Amino acid sequence: MGEPADARITRIAEAIRDYLARHPDAADSEEGIAAWWLPAMGIEASAAEVAAALPSLCDAGLIAPQRLPDGRVIYRRHGTFWEARERERK
Secondary structure (H helix, E strand, O other), X not given: OOOOHHHHHHHHHHHHHHHHXXXXXXXXXXXXXXXXXXXXXXXXXXXXXXXXXXXXXXXXXXXXXXXOOOOOEEEXXXXXXXXXXXXXXX
């Protein structure tokens, strides 16, 4: 039996947050996050699972969507959480 869906989505959100902590300039689509970011963090996930994880990160102010001129949406770091974290590291 696999891990419960809510726990899996939480784990995916945590991996996205951790990826952005290591790669502050990263920005990608749901598909790109599933294909590139999460495997680098040791997690396999579908774009649909990434899509389910992103709202909690947006609601927390950790990431923000950005619509590109061609209509695609990418996600990148956003908010004072990251600025405070950088100050703590100095």
